Amino acid sequence: MNIFEALRQDHDIQRKLLEQLVDTSGDTSARDEIFKKLKTELEIHADAEERYFYKPLIDVDRTQDLARHGIAEHHEIDELIEQLEETDYSSSAWLKIAKDLQEKVEHHLEDEEHQFFQIAGKVFSDGNKTTLAKDYNKHMEDNR
Ligand SMILES: [Fe+2]
Ligand SMILES: [Fe+2]
16 A cells, blocks of 8 residues: 555545534534544544655655645644534534535545645655555554
Protein backbone atom coordinates (compact mmCIF):
# COMPACT_ATOMS: atom_id res chain seq x y z
CA MET A 1 0.00 0.00 0.00
CA ASN A 2 1.26 3.51 -0.73
CA ILE A 3 0.47 6.70 1.18
CA PHE A 4 -2.22 7.76 -1.32
CA GLU A 5 -4.13 4.50 -0.96
CA ALA A 6 -3.85 4.70 2.83
CA LEU A 7 -5.22 8.26 2.95
CA ARG A 8 -7.97 7.53 0.43
CA GLN A 9 -9.15 4.56 2.49
CA ASP A 10 -9.69 6.78 5.52
CA HIS A 11 -11.23 9.57 3.44
CA ASP A 12 -13.93 7.07 2.47
CA ILE A 13 -14.58 6.35 6.17
CA GLN A 14 -15.02 10.11 6.72
CA ARG A 15 -17.40 10.46 3.78
CA LYS A 16 -19.54 7.62 5.07
CA LEU A 17 -19.68 9.00 8.61
CA LEU A 18 -20.60 12.47 7.30
CA GLU A 19 -23.45 11.03 5.26
CA GLN A 20 -24.71 9.20 8.34
CA LEU A 21 -24.32 12.31 10.48
CA VAL A 22 -26.46 14.61 8.33
CA ASP A 23 -29.12 11.91 8.38
CA THR A 24 -29.54 12.13 12.17
CA SER A 25 -31.98 14.41 13.97
CA GLY A 26 -32.32 16.05 17.37
CA ASP A 27 -30.84 14.93 20.66
CA THR A 28 -30.47 11.24 19.84
CA SER A 29 -27.90 8.58 20.73
CA ALA A 30 -27.32 8.01 17.00
CA ARG A 31 -26.30 11.65 16.51
CA ASP A 32 -24.05 11.52 19.57
CA GLU A 33 -22.42 8.25 18.56
CA ILE A 34 -21.75 9.18 14.94
CA PHE A 35 -20.52 12.66 15.84
CA LYS A 36 -18.02 11.31 18.37
CA LYS A 37 -16.79 8.69 15.91
CA LEU A 38 -16.39 11.27 13.15
CA LYS A 39 -14.65 13.77 15.44
CA THR A 40 -12.07 11.17 16.51
CA GLU A 41 -11.60 9.99 12.94
CA LEU A 42 -11.07 13.53 11.58
CA GLU A 43 -8.71 14.53 14.38
CA ILE A 44 -6.44 11.48 14.20
CA HIS A 45 -6.42 11.61 10.42
CA ALA A 46 -5.43 15.30 10.35
CA ASP A 47 -2.65 14.65 12.86
CA ALA A 48 -1.28 11.59 11.03
CA GLU A 49 -1.66 13.23 7.63
CA GLU A 50 0.23 16.33 8.76
CA ARG A 51 3.09 14.14 10.02
CA TYR A 52 3.34 11.66 7.15
CA PHE A 53 2.05 13.58 4.15
CA TYR A 54 2.20 17.36 4.64
CA LYS A 55 5.37 17.56 6.70
CA PRO A 56 7.58 16.03 4.00
CA LEU A 57 5.84 18.26 1.42
CA ILE A 58 6.45 21.42 3.43
CA ASP A 59 10.17 20.68 3.24
CA VAL A 60 10.11 20.83 -0.59
CA ASP A 61 9.87 24.26 -2.30
CA ARG A 62 7.41 23.29 -5.02
CA THR A 63 4.91 21.73 -2.61
CA GLN A 64 5.26 24.10 0.33
CA ASP A 65 2.24 26.29 -0.53
CA LEU A 66 0.00 23.33 -1.20
CA ALA A 67 0.95 21.76 2.14
CA ARG A 68 0.23 25.01 3.99
CA HIS A 69 -3.13 25.27 2.26
CA GLY A 70 -4.05 21.73 3.27
CA ILE A 71 -3.08 22.30 6.90
CA ALA A 72 -5.05 25.59 6.98
CA GLU A 73 -8.11 23.64 5.87
CA HIS A 74 -7.60 21.22 8.76
CA HIS A 75 -7.91 24.21 11.09
CA GLU A 76 -11.14 25.32 9.40
CA ILE A 77 -12.50 21.80 9.88
CA ASP A 78 -11.48 21.91 13.57
CA GLU A 79 -13.40 25.14 14.02
CA LEU A 80 -16.60 23.62 12.64
CA ILE A 81 -16.20 20.64 14.98
CA GLU A 82 -15.83 23.09 17.88
CA GLN A 83 -18.97 24.92 16.78
CA LEU A 84 -20.87 21.64 16.77
CA GLU A 85 -19.63 20.87 20.28
CA GLU A 86 -20.85 24.24 21.50
CA THR A 87 -24.32 23.73 19.99
CA ASP A 88 -27.08 21.61 21.56
CA TYR A 89 -27.96 18.46 19.63
CA SER A 90 -31.59 19.53 19.89
CA SER A 91 -30.97 22.94 18.27
CA SER A 92 -32.02 23.42 14.65
CA ALA A 93 -28.65 25.08 14.01
CA TRP A 94 -26.88 21.78 14.66
CA LEU A 95 -27.80 20.16 11.35
CA LYS A 96 -26.91 23.33 9.46
CA ILE A 97 -23.39 23.34 10.91
CA ALA A 98 -23.10 19.57 10.32
CA LYS A 99 -23.91 20.18 6.64
CA ASP A 100 -21.30 22.96 6.50
CA LEU A 101 -18.81 20.49 7.96
CA GLN A 102 -19.76 17.88 5.37
CA GLU A 103 -19.28 20.39 2.56
CA LYS A 104 -15.96 21.63 3.93
CA VAL A 105 -14.52 18.15 4.47
CA GLU A 106 -15.69 16.87 1.08
CA HIS A 107 -14.14 19.87 -0.66
CA HIS A 108 -10.90 19.27 1.26
CA LEU A 109 -10.78 15.57 0.36
CA GLU A 110 -11.40 16.49 -3.29
CA ASP A 111 -8.45 18.94 -3.22
CA GLU A 112 -6.23 16.32 -1.68
CA GLU A 113 -7.21 13.45 -3.94
CA HIS A 114 -7.44 15.36 -7.21
CA GLN A 115 -4.64 17.91 -6.90
CA PHE A 116 -2.28 17.26 -4.01
CA PHE A 117 -1.84 13.53 -4.58
CA GLN A 118 -0.84 14.12 -8.22
CA ILE A 119 1.82 16.67 -7.34
CA ALA A 120 3.04 14.71 -4.31
CA GLY A 121 3.29 11.63 -6.53
CA LYS A 122 6.09 13.38 -8.39
CA VAL A 123 7.90 14.50 -5.25
CA PHE A 124 7.96 11.24 -3.27
CA SER A 125 10.02 8.24 -4.37
CA ASP A 126 8.34 4.81 -4.45
CA GLY A 127 10.19 3.94 -1.26
CA ASN A 128 8.89 7.12 0.41
CA LYS A 129 5.33 6.32 -0.61
CA THR A 130 5.42 2.90 1.06
CA THR A 131 7.25 4.01 4.19
CA LEU A 132 4.89 6.96 4.69
CA ALA A 133 1.91 4.61 4.33
CA LYS A 134 3.32 2.30 7.00
CA ASP A 135 3.97 5.16 9.40
CA TYR A 136 0.59 6.73 8.69
CA ASN A 137 -1.30 3.45 9.21
CA LYS A 138 0.57 2.73 12.42
CA HIS A 139 -0.29 6.16 13.81
CA MET A 140 -3.96 5.59 12.94
CA GLU A 141 -4.01 2.14 14.54
CA ASP A 142 -2.34 3.36 17.71
CA ASN A 143 -4.75 6.25 18.14
CA ARG A 144 -8.14 4.97 16.98
FE1 LIG B 1 -6.50 16.56 5.08
FE1 LIG C 1 -6.90 13.71 4.13
